[in-house]
Amino acid sequence: MSGMNNGKLVEIRDLRVDFPNPSGFTQAVRGISFSLGREKLGIVGESGSGKSVTGRALMRLLPQAARVRAEALRFDGVDVLAASEQQMRSLRGGRIGLIMQDPKYSLNPVMSVGRQIAEAWLAHNKGGRREARDAALSLLEQVKIRDPRRVLDSYPHEVSGGMGQRIMIAMMLAPNPDLLIADEPTSALDASVQAEILKLIEDLVSERGMGLMLISHDLPLVARFCDRVVVMYAGQVMEELPARDLHRASHAYTRGLLDCMPSLSRKRARLPTLNRDAAWLEPHA
Amino acid sequence: MSATTRREWLLSDTPSSRSQARWGRRYQLWLAFRRNWLAVAGLAVVVLMLLLAIFAPLLATHDPGAQQLANRLQPPSAEHWLGTDELGRDSWSRLLYGGRVTLGMVVAVVALVAPLGLIIGCVAGYAGGMVDKVLMRVTDVFLAFPRLILALAFVAAMRPGVESAVIAIALTAWPPYARLARAETLTIRNTDYIAAVRMTGASPWRVIWKHVTPMCMPSLTVRVTLDMSSIILTAAGLGFLGLGAQPPIPEWGTMIATARRFILEQWWVPVIPGIAIFTASLAFNLLGDGLRDVLDPKQR
Amino acid sequence: MIEVEHLNVHFGSNHVVRDVSFRVAAGETFGLVGESGSGKSTVLRTIAGLNAGWDGRMAVAGQALGPRRDRAFFQRVQMVFQDPYGSLHPRQTVDRILAEPLEVHGIPDAESRITRALEEVALPRTARFRYPHQLSGGQRQRVAIARALIADPSVLLLDEPTSALDVSVQAEVLNLLSDLREARQLTCILVSHNLAVVAHLCERLAVMQGGRIVEILSEAELRAGQARHSHTQDLIALSHELEG
Numbered sequence: 001m002s003g004m005n006n007g008k009l010v011e012i013r014d015l016r017v018d019f020p021n022p023s024g025f026t027q028a029v030r031g032i033s034f035s036l037g038r039e040k041l042g043i044v045g046e047s048g049s050g051k052s053v054t055g056r057a058l059m060r061l062l063p064q065a066a067r068v069r070a071e072a073l074r075f076d077g078v079d080v081l082a083a084s085e086q087q088m089r090s091l092r093g094g095r096i097g098l099i100m101q102d103p104k105y106s107l108n109p110v111m112s113v114g115r116q117i118a119e120a121w122l123a124h125n126k127g128g129r130r131e132a133r134d135a136a137l138s139l140l141e142q143v144k145i146r147d148p149r150r151v152l153d154s155y156p157h158e159v160s161g162g163m164g165q166r167i168m169i170a171m172m173l174a175p176n177p178d179l180l181i182a183d184e185p186t187s188a189l190d191a192s193v194q195a196e197i198l199k200l201i202e203d204l205v206s207e208r209g210m211g212l213m214l215i216s217h218d219l220p221l222v223a224r225f226c227d228r229v230v231v232m233y234a235g236q237v238m239e240e241l242p243a244r245d246l247h248r249a250s251h252a253y254t255r256g257l258l259d260c261m262p263s264l265s266r267k268r269a270r271l272p273t274l275n276r277d278a279a280w281l282e283p284h285a
Numbered sequence: 286m287s288a289t290t291r292r293e294w295l296l297s298d299t300p301s302s303r304s305q306a307r308w309g310r311r312y313q314l315w316l317a318f319r320r321n322w323l324a325v326a327g328l329a330v331v332v333l334m335l336l337l338a339i340f341a342p343l344l345a346t347h348d349p350g351a352q353q354l355a356n357r358l359q360p361p362s363a364e365h366w367l368g369t370d371e372l373g374r375d376s377w378s379r380l381l382y383g384g385r386v387t388l389g390m391v392v393a394v395v396a397l398v399a400p401l402g403l404i405i406g407c408v409a410g411y412a413g414g415m416v417d418k419v420l421m422r423v424t425d426v427f428l429a430f431p432r433l434i435l436a437l438a439f440v441a442a443m444r445p446g447v448e449s450a451v452i453a454i455a456l457t458a459w460p461p462y463a464r465l466a467r468a469e470t471l472t473i474r475n476t477d478y479i480a481a482v483r484m485t486g487a488s489p490w491r492v493i494w495k496h497v498t499p500m501c502m503p504s505l506t507v508r509v510t511l512d513m514s515s516i517i518l519t520a521a522g523l524g525f526l527g528l529g530a531q532p533p534i535p536e537w538g539t540m541i542a543t544a545r546r547f548i549l550e551q552w553w554v555p556v557i558p559g560i561a562i563f564t565a566s567l568a569f570n571l572l573g574d575g576l577r578d579v580l581d582p583k584q585r
Numbered sequence: 586m587i588e589v590e591h592l593n594v595h596f597g598s599n600h601v602v603r604d605v606s607f608r609v610a611a612g613e614t615f616g617l618v619g620e621s622g623s624g625k626s627t628v629l630r631t632i633a634g635l636n637a638g639w640d641g642r643m644a645v646a647g648q649a650l651g652p653r654r655d656r657a658f659f660q661r662v663q664m665v666f667q668d669p670y671g672s673l674h675p676r677q678t679v680d681r682i683l684a685e686p687l688e689v690h691g692i693p694d695a696e697s698r699i700t701r702a703l704e705e706v707a708l709p710r711t712a713r714f715r716y717p718h719q720l721s722g723g724q725r726q727r728v729a730i731a732r733a734l735i736a737d738p739s740v741l742l743l744d745e746p747t748s749a750l751d752v753s754v755q756a757e758v759l760n761l762l763s764d765l766r767e768a769r770q771l772t773c774i775l776v777s778h779n780l781a782v783v784a785h786l787c788e789r790l791a792v793m794q795g796g797r798i799v800e801i802l803s804e805a806e807l808r809a810g811q812a813r814h815s816h817t818q819d820l821i822a823l824s825h826e827l828e829g
Contacts, residue, residue, distance in 0.1 A: 047751055190620040192620065217752070219752075224827075257753060260753050261755075262759065262785035264821070267808060269763075271756035271760055271785070273756050273760065274756070298715070298719060299712075299715065301714060303678065306715070477671040478672050478675070480666065480672070481674075484635075485659060485689045486656040500675075
């Protein structure tokens with residue numbers, strides 16, 4: 001994948017992340033590589049697969065103690081590992097937006113929704129309070145909130161989970177980012193709301209020509225909303241494939257994940273379980 | 286068992302008995318605690334002071350009550366390591382015996398206060414409703430009085446002495462523990478693991494005693510250790526005001542009180558017990574801080 | 586085995602369960618499906634005796650349930666919670682957690698029962714003296730299941746038992762639950778938001794919305810898409826869509 005950083009938003013080559021434990025280091029990510037343009041990329045894996053750590057490493061949001069090494073870890077040409085803290089600040093919440101799982105914990109409970117969005121807008125745009133408020137209103141309209149004027153003055157505890165997630169998205173869109181990282185954006189939501197939110201993210205991403213990194217444990221869901229899927233297991237990439245070819249996935253892990261889900265259309269007395277094969281993991285130092 | 290195999294036994298991920306699991310957990314806590322050298326220093330000083338107090342009869346060079354009026358207010362010397370007081374009594378010996386009284390009072394207060402506050406707080410928090418309201422209003426009443434004033438009134442009404450001082454301090458010290466235990470219990474009682482214990486059919490008493498109180502213990506322990514210094518100061522304060530230990534019983538606060546007249550000329554006489562109080566308070570505070578880092582799950 | 590008639594539950598001024606009635610036959614597994622806030626978990630917790638403030642009639646094995654449950658009830662009815670991280674006491678070893686119900690009910694022979702319970706849920710012997718934080722999510726849920734079954738209940742209440750688990754672990758736990766149900770002739774109520782999970786385990790299910798049961802249908806009807814109520818049809822359509 002060398003020489004492809006032209007037009008590539010994200011380039012990751014041989015990324016390794018280790019966390020200290022009492023007796024040395026735990027390898028959370030063990031040498032993964034992929035790149036991302038202005039497209040929708042899904043990163044799928046079970047808990048502990050290192051998918052969230054990968055997203056956070058790109059924004060340099062990991063705890064101090066974590067050891068991050070990579071041959072290349074670049075966002076639009078900027079070397080994330082070598083960038084100054086100031087450069088990183090303009091990336092985080094500026095050129096890269098992060099949407100997390102539960103809006104309940106990522107919105108400030110004592111600040112009105114309108115002010116939070118306005119703050120986010122002011123942090124990366126020039127303008128006065130009035131303009132910020134107008135911008136907030138238009139952002140709430142863009143995330144298809146009915147009655148945005150009322151929501152502007154409400155507080156996070158007064159809105160539902162789905163609405164909270166829309167507000168979160170509006171905040172992330174305020175600085176007009178190039179890349180949206182959505183880390184399990186809908187796991188805390190009902191299935192009906194889940195579909196709406198993902199549709200919204202999908203529309204916004206294609207309208208604005210952003211890149212999307214959708215991190216999730218839900219393989220079918222990711223396949224429906226993304227162009228490409230990277231399947232991770234135990235800190236390594238098992239397989240990378242176009243989303244529409246998911247049902248033709250070749251790797252035993254991907255196949256196993258798809259197969260072990262109960263299905264509404266097919267009745268099975270027992271569910272096949274996943275036999276984890278040690279050979280899936282390439283030997284790495 | 287050699288040191289390395291003992292360490293492996295303690296750190297094993299797959300303990301094979303109840304006691305191994307328990308000791309393994311304790312060892313992990315100790316390892317975490319050990320990293321904070323200030324806390325370890327605090328612990329060392331506390332242990333040292335307790336040992337000095339316990340072995341006072343062996344370590345004292347003189348009878349703490351023996352007066353030698355010819356040798357009043359002597360500076361430290363080979364004969365009297367820390368000098369003598371206004372009645373010619375050996376300060377080093379009095380300091381050791383005084384430690385017995387002062388630290389003994391602290392231990393007695395804690396032994397009275399911690400279980401009381403824990404039970405009242407846990408019951409109030411777990412039961413809720415009327416029980417909670419009544420218990421908490423009683424707590425508020427005690428909390429409303431300034432600590433020293435209430436203790437003063439209580440001791441004044443009774444005979445001044447070590448026992449009344451202990452009871453007086455205990456009376457004013459338990460409400461914060463009850464509040465703390467209640468606050469912890471309120472969050473604990475709505476967790477699924479308590480619901481699961483209730484589903485076993487355990488009685489409320491069993492739930493509180495076996496499952497709620499162990500979860501309150503860490504924060505309570507931390508709070509108690511941090512409060513030790515203020516208990517020492519209150520005990521010393523009562524002694525200083527003549528309402529705690531009565532002469533000739535040596536007690537650090539009383540020792541300062543009787544020697545305060547000499548602060549300018551023979552400054553070492555009041556300063557020595559002052560240093561003892563200061564060191565003990567500081568040591569307990571450092572220990573408490575260290576314990577909080579290790580035990581309090583919210584800080585981890 | 587379980588009868589619920591005209592159950593209403595209030596949380597303060599909130600009327601969260603409205604006039605819910607259903608019956609579960611002995612040996613049957615009954616599903617409660619709905620979105621968050623539909624009241625499905627509240628129904629389950631009310632049967633379990635974890636909620637006060639209800640009216641209506643509930644009976645288990647022919648015995649009407651009062652505001653307080655006796656020890657015999659808890660020997661007959663047990664529950665598995667959604668979050669295996671939250672439902673195990675963080676300061677107790679697996680051994681201690683499993684011993685608790687035996688102590689409460691005065692059941693002798695704790696040693697062999699605990700060993701057997703661990704075997705039954707396929708946990709290694711080495712897990713016995715571990716603390717919950719030393720176990721994986723799936724192992725924790727196995728401990729929770731072992732705890733629920735150790736005093737030999739006949740009714741098992743399952744509150745989203747697999748929704749906090751990875752799909753591969755979910756498959757293992759679902760298989761375990763169906764095996765145990767078979768072996769022990771358990772009557773179960775399964776609460777879930779996932780139609781596919783409910784269809785996998787349950788013979789019949791009730792669909793809830795806004796605190797009411799809008800429809801009760803069989804697993805076959807569910808799979809065939811023969812739902813009468815529009816909310817059920819929506820849920821089925823969505824579920825098929827997400828399966829891809």
